[in-house]
Amino acid sequence: MKILVCVKQVPGSSNVEVDPVTGVLKRNGVLSKINPYDLYAIETALFISEKFGAEVESITMGPPQAKDVILETVCMGASRGTVLSDRRFAGADVLSTAHTLSHGIKISGKYDIIICGKQTTDGDTAQVGAELAEYLGIPNVSNVISVNDIRENKLYLTAGLDDKTVSLSITMPCLISVEGDINTPRLPSYKIKRSLNDDVVRFLSLDDFNDKNAERFGLNGSATQVERIFPPEKNDTKITFDGDYKNQASNLYSLLVSKKMLEVEK
Amino acid sequence: MYNKVTDADIAALKAILGNKNVLVGDEISPDYSHDELSGVEKMPETVVKVSSTEEISAVMKLAYSRSIPVTVRGSGTGLVGAAVPVMGGILMETLKMNKILSLDSDNLTVTVQPGVLLMELAEFAEQHDFLYPPDPGEKSATVGGNISTNAGGMRAVKYGVTRDYVRSLTVVMPNGEVITLGGKVAKNSSGYSLKDLVIGSEGTLCIISEAVLKLVPLPKHSISLLVPFCNMKSAIEAVPKIICSKVIPTAIEYMSRDTILFSEDYLGKKFPDTKSDAYILLTFDGSTKEQVDKDMEIVADLCLEIGATDVYIVDTDERKKAVWSARGAFLEAIKASTTEMDECDVVVPVNKIDEFIKYTHELAEIHNVRIPSFGHAGDGNLHVYICRDKLSKTKWERTLSLCFDSMYKKARELGGLVSGEHGIGYVKKSYLKYQYGDVHVAIMEGIKKVFDEKNILNPGKIY
Ligand SMILES: Cc1cc2nc3c(=O)[nH]c(=O)nc-3n(C[C@H](O)[C@H](O)[C@H](O)COP(=O)(O)OP(=O)(O)OC[C@H]3O[C@@H](n4cnc5c(N)ncnc54)[C@H](O)[C@@H]3O)c2cc1C
Numbered sequence: 203m204k205i206l207v208c209v210k211q212v213p214g215s216s217n218v219e220v221d222p223v224t225g226v227l228k229r230n231g232v233l234s235k236i237n238p239y240d241l242y243a244i245e246t247a248l249f250i251s252e253k254f255g256a257e258v259e260s261i262t263m264g265p266p267q268a269k270d271v272i273l274e275t276v277c278m279g280a281s282r283g284t285v286l287s288d289r290r291f292a293g294a295d296v297l298s299t300a301h302t303l304s305h306g307i308k309i310s311g312k313y314d315i316i317i318c319g320k321q322t323t324d325g326d327t328a329q330v331g332a333e334l335a336e337y338l339g340i341p342n343v344s345n346v347i348s349v350n351d352i353r354e355n356k357l358y359l360t361a362g363l364d365d366k367t368v369s370l371s372i373t374m375p376c377l378i379s380v381e382g383d384i385n386t387p388r389l390p391s392y393k394i395k396r397s398l399n400d401d402v403v404r405f406l407s408l409d410d411f412n413d414k415n416a417e418r419f420g421l422n423g424s425a426t427q428v429e430r431i432f433p434p435e436k437n438d439t440k441i442t443f444d445g446d447y448k449n450q451a452s453n454l455y456s457l458l459v460s461k462k463m464l465e466v467e468k
Numbered sequence: 469m470y471n472k473v474t475d476a477d478i479a480a481l482k483a484i485l486g487n488k489n490v491l492v493g494d495e496i497s498p499d500y501s502h503d504e505l506s507g508v509e510k511m512p513e514t515v516v517k518v519s520s521t522e523e524i525s526a527v528m529k530l531a532y533s534r535s536i537p538v539t540v541r542g543s544g545t546g547l548v549g550a551a552v553p554v555m556g557g558i559l560m561e562t563l564k565m566n567k568i569l570s571l572d573s574d575n576l577t578v579t580v581q582p583g584v585l586l587m588e589l590a591e592f593a594e595q596h597d598f599l600y601p602p603d604p605g606e607k608s609a610t611v612g613g614n615i616s617t618n619a620g621g622m623r624a625v626k627y628g629v630t631r632d633y634v635r636s637l638t639v640v641m642p643n644g645e646v647i648t649l650g651g652k653v654a655k656n657s658s659g660y661s662l663k664d665l666v667i668g669s670e671g672t673l674c675i676i677s678e679a680v681l682k683l684v685p686l687p688k689h690s691i692s693l694l695v696p697f698c699n700m701k702s703a704i705e706a707v708p709k710i711i712c713s714k715v716i717p718t719a720i721e722y723m724s725r726d727t728i729l730f731s732e733d734y735l736g737k738k739f740p741d742t743k744s745d746a747y748i749l750l751t752f753d754g755s756t757k758e759q760v761d762k763d764m765e766i767v768a769d770l771c772l773e774i775g776a777t778d779v780y781i782v783d784t785d786e787r788k789k790a791v792w793s794a795r796g797a798f799l800e801a802i803k804a805s806t807t808e809m810d811e812c813d814v815v816v817p818v819n820k821i822d823e824f825i826k827y828t829h830e831l832a833e834i835h836n837v838r839i840p841s842f843g844h845a846g847d848g849n850l851h852v853y854i855c856r857d858k859l860s861k862t863k864w865e866r867t868l869s870l871c872f873d874s875m876y877k878k879a880r881e882l883g884g885l886v887s888g889e890h891g892i893g894y895v896k897k898s899y900l901k902y903q904y905g906d907v908h909v910a911i912m913e914g915i916k917k918v919f920d921e922k923n924i925l926n927p928g929k930i931y
Contacts, residue, residue, distance in 0.1 A: 214784065233757065238786045277781070386738035386790055389694060389780035392768045444488060447497040 203256035203352075205247045206313040208303060208334070209240040209275060209283075211268045212324040220433045236271040239319030241387035242380050246349060247317050248279045248388065254352045257281055261310065263291055263302050272403050277390035281402070284310050288407040293421030296329045302419055303330070304337035305411045310404075315357065316377040320345070331379035342377040343370065347384045470555060470924070471535050473513040481516055481558075484526045489517040489564075499544065500559055504606075505803070505811060506549035506895045512539070512559035519564045521638060521646055521677040528675070529644035531558055531924055538642075539926045540671040542583065542610030546617065547811060548893030550670040554928045562612050565677070568592050575652050576683050577635055582612025582676045589681075598683035601627035604889065605796050612676045618668035620889030622751075622795075625711075625846035626718040627684070629889065631667045638678035639666060642920040652680055665915065670891050671926040673919040687753035689760040690718070692782035694791055695771045696744035700724060700829075702775045703746035704822040707845045710750070711818060713770050715763040720846025721749040721795060722821070727802065727842045731794040734801035739794050740787070744777060748845065749795060798842050799851065806838070806855035810868055810895075814879040815849040815888030827878050828852050835867050849888030876902060892930045900931055 214233035247258045260275035260283035262268045272283035286306040294302060307313070316338075318331035328344075335342030343361055351358040356371045362381055372378070408414055416422065441457065443450040458464040481490045492514050501511045518524050531538045537557030544551050553559045565581035568589065572578070576598070580589060587607035593600040602614060604621035613619070615637070620629040636650035650656060650663035666673055697703035707720055724746050728739050741747075750767060754760040768779040782791050803809060816824050825841060832839040838857055843850035854871050856864045876886060876899045886892065886899045901909055909931045916923070 235784045238784070241786070386740050387787075389740045389782060389787060389791075392693070392779035392781055393772060395781070396769075396772075446491065446495045447499075 203250075203254065203314045204312065205250060205256050205258045205315045205317060206307065206310075207240070207243050207247045207258065207260045207275065207280065208316065208318045208330070209244070209260050209262050209271050210237040210319075210322050211235070211262065211264050211271045212237045212322055220431055234267070234270070236274050237319055237322045237324075239321055239323070239382050241319075242382055242384055243317040243319045244275055244278055244280065245385045245387040246346075246378075246380050247315075249385065250315070250349055250352070251279070256314070259283055259311075259313075261303065261306060262286065263294070263299060263306070266405070269403050269405075273395070273398060274390050276398065276402050277392075277394045278388055279391075282404070283402065284404045284406055286406050288409075288419075290408050290416045291420045293424065294419070295424035295426045296325070296327045297333060297425045298420060298423040300330050300333035300337055301423060303334050305413055306406055307334075307338065309406070309410060309412065312375075314374045314376075316340075316375070318377065318379040320379055320382050328379075331377060335377040338375075338377070340375050340377055341372050342379070343372050344379045346378045346380045349378075469535070470537050470557060470927075473536055473557065477530065477534060477536065478514060480530055481514065481527065484530070485516055485518065485523055489519070491515040491517075500541070500561075501552065503544050503546040503549055503551050503893075505547040505799075505809075506552065506893060507808070507810070508549035508552045508554065508894050510552055510554050510556065512553040513556050515559045515561060517561050517564050521640060524560070524640045524675050524677050525644040525646055527558070527560065528640055528642060532643045532922060535922060535924060537924050537927050538675075540612070540616075540675050542613030542616075543585065543606075543608050545606045545609045546613065546893060547813070547890045548887075549895050550617065550891050550893030550926070550929060551613075552894060554894055557924075560675070562610060565612075569678070571596055571598075572652065576685075577652055577680050578683055579678065579680050580611050581678060582610060582615075584611045585609070586611060586614060593683055594686060597686045599686045600633065600681060600683055602630045602633055605799065611679060611681070615667055615676055615679060616669060616671050617891040618889065620844065620847070620849060622719040622721065622844065624844060624849070625720050626716045626753075631664065633682045634663065634667055634679060635682050636680040637663050637666055637676050639674040640677050641674050642922060642925045646677070650680075668891070670893060670929055672916060672929050673925065675925070685755070688755050689757045690751055690753035691760055691764050692719075692749060692751045692788060692791060693764060693768055693771075694741065694780040694782055695748045695750065695768075695776045696741060696778055696780070697746045697748070697776055698744060700746040700825060701822065703748050704825060704845065706748060706771060706774055706776070707821060708819045709774055710748075710767055710770065711846065713767055715752070715766050717750045717763075717767065717846065718753050719749070719751040719844070721843070722825075722845035723747050723749065723795065723798070723842045724840065727798055727840050728794060730805045730840070731797045731801040734804045735794065735797050737790075737794070740790055741780060748776075749782075749791065795842075799853075802840050802853045802855070805840075806857050808856035808864065809853045810872070811890070812852040812854070812872060812875050813849065813887050813890040814852070814875065814884050815847070816879055816882045816884030818846070818848045820882040820884070821845055821848055821850065824850060824878060824882060824884070825852075828875065831871050831874055835871055837867050837871065839871070844888070847888070848884070872899070894929055897929075897931060 211234045214235040258280040260280050263286040321328035345362045347362045348360045358371045443453045502509045537555040539553040540560045541551040562583040565583040567581045569579040603623045604619040614630050638648045752763045828839045838855040841852040892900045
């Protein structure tokens with residue numbers, strides 16, 4: 203069995219500033235890291251691999267330095283990975299990203315399960331997984347919270363639906379997007395890092411794809427355009443309760459109920 | 469010896485502080501009768517909430533003239549009963565004095581009121597590109613409490629403890645007089661350092677009403693390593709070797725698998741790795757990523773050489789949170805795993821930690837009791853917990869006292885001291901006497917007399 207995990211390199215801090223004039227993220231000097239949501243996907247893949255036996259690989263689209271996130275997946279236990287890197291992929295929106303990934307995956311090999319994180323911390327759309335499955339023509343399930351079994355070419359899963367969970371099965375090959383916080387991702391091993399060599403990462407560009415039409419990739423192939431990026435308004439209001447502790451507690455309670463942060467049983 | 473608080477005293481206190489800042493009877497929450505661990509309980513006769521140096525002074529003048537005992541309380545997160553008003557009287561809470569008064573970027577100092585919480589100070593410093601290095605586990609403790617216990621914490625290996633960051637203190641004496649100790653200066657050879665006497669005095673000498681603290685430039689990068697070892701012995705033995713490598717980590721923490729499992733239960737969250745019996749957690753910080761990575765690699769290579777089964781990299785905010793939040797919860801987690809417990813916070817020379825922990829394991833076997841531990845291995849400060857579990861009250865009290873006697877004796881043999889950072893308070897008094905002997909204690913008593921001849925400030929503590 204082969205599992206492929208999709209990962210993305212994102213800014214290393216969640217406090218990336220937005221230039222108030224140009225609306226562009228100030229990425230200068232900000233270190234990057236693997237999208238935190240993807241760590242749950244990697245952990246899910248490694249869990250399946252340990253429990254049911256599978257080889258785990260990773261794939262990313264990004265600039266050449268996105269190689270680092272592939273190396274990181276290897277330090278966590280993946281065997282190798284692919285970077286889809288080409289200037290012509292730049293500026294891709296969700297649709298274009300899913301499209302590019304699908305082409306990269308088609309020429310990379312045959313995978314039984316493709317696993318995506320729920321969303322990224324810099325794009326936050328949570329759509330790449332489902333769109334990628336469409337491009338690949340395979341079934342997919344989102345919001346997966348656990349992989350329970352693998353039998354007769356089927357994956358048995360639990361997925362979350364707001365306040366309910368569903369148990370379902372899906373025929374492989376398939377794609378699943380996992381929820382955040384469903385496991386504790388293992389840490390990268392320095393021992394592996396120390397002995398890494400370059401052949402665990404493969405670079406692919408548009409020239410390697412079956413479809414070489416640049417019009418269908420990157421900004422050109424995108425269906426949406428970003429008009430403006432701006433930081434959300436901050437709310438620093440502080441409320442202080444005085445009086446004795448019973449009064450303070452009951453005031454706090456009423457406030458939490460009125461803000462619907464606490465539910466009152468009727 | 470002491471007077472009870474009368475209606476007239478309450479009226480006088482209300483005149484100073486306003487009605488709502490003086491609590492009596494039912495208005496006093498039972499929380500004010502204890503701290504976080506010590507098991508000592510005593511309700512104060514009144515709780516007063518002060519807002520300024522002048523108010524503290526006015527309250528002290530009253531208490532002094534009336535011979536009423538006064539115990540100061542910050543957040544009450546102490547672990548040895550220091551903030552428990554064991555003689556009753558007035559409990560003075562500083563939480564309203566929570567202002568950060570000024571930042572002096574030229575002298576790298578910040579001036580704060582005593583009720584500022586450690587987490588507020590840490591955040592303020594970071595926002596201004598500075599670091600306030602002392603980093604004890606309980607972030608909701610007050611700065612006044614931290615100074616009064618000379619709190620240590622996780623960064624002590626590289627940065628030292630609270631004492632190393634106090635430049636000056638404004639204090640209110642038991643008779644209400646206000647004086648300033650130390651100054652906004654980096655050096656000071658001007659007579660006895662009274663400021664240093666006050667640091668760690670657990671509210672027995674005077675009341676801290678303002679502090680000037682030293683900051684350092686914020687290190688821009690940090691990385692932690694979680695290093696698994698197949699047993700406690702090899703983990704602990706690695707610590708002095710790491711220190712000899714001449715790279716100075718900010719933290720070197722020791723933790724055993726059992727303790728990690730307790731914190732998993734307590735937090736309802738899995739730790740990233742629990743396959744090994746023992747772990748060392750290290751942090752490195754610095755101004756450039758290159759420097760931090762270089763330090764990290766020297767120590768990581770060394771750990772692999774001396775028997776670590778791997779070295780896990782804890783580099784992003786999420787990974788740091790997963791590991792450090794578990795570390796931060798150890799005390800509470802062990803507490804939740806048992807019916808009752810007590811703590812031994814000894815500090816021993818770094819190269820004796822191994823011997824001390826092994827000894828606690830032997831004690832656990834001899835007395836058939838659970839003794840989990842974790843600690844600031846890099847500075848020799850251990851936190852050892854004796855758990856009551858299912859023992860009967862009499863058996864528990866006996867076992868506890870036998871274990872404590874043995875442990876403090878062992879620590880002394882190894883050249884260690886009674887408390888590394890939590891203080892003596894009420895519950896460790898006998899061990900301090902045992903450690904220091906009569907002459908030493910007599911000097912302490914003498915010092916107390918000069919500051920507080922009426923013995924009204926936090927009486928019944930330390931010795
Ligand atoms: C989960 C947990 C983890 C902890 N981790 C650590 C740790 O890593 N390192 C460490 O050192 N400690 C640790 N502690 C212990 C505790 O947080 C510290 O002792 C802290 O310094 C107490 O601060 P506080 O504001 O709660 O003081 P309190 O408990 O309210 O008071 C402590 C003492 O300080 C005196 N005091 C308080 N304010 C003043 C003032 N303004 N003037 C004069 N005296 C005053 C009190 O009278 C009392 O004697 C931990 C505690 C908990 C519960």
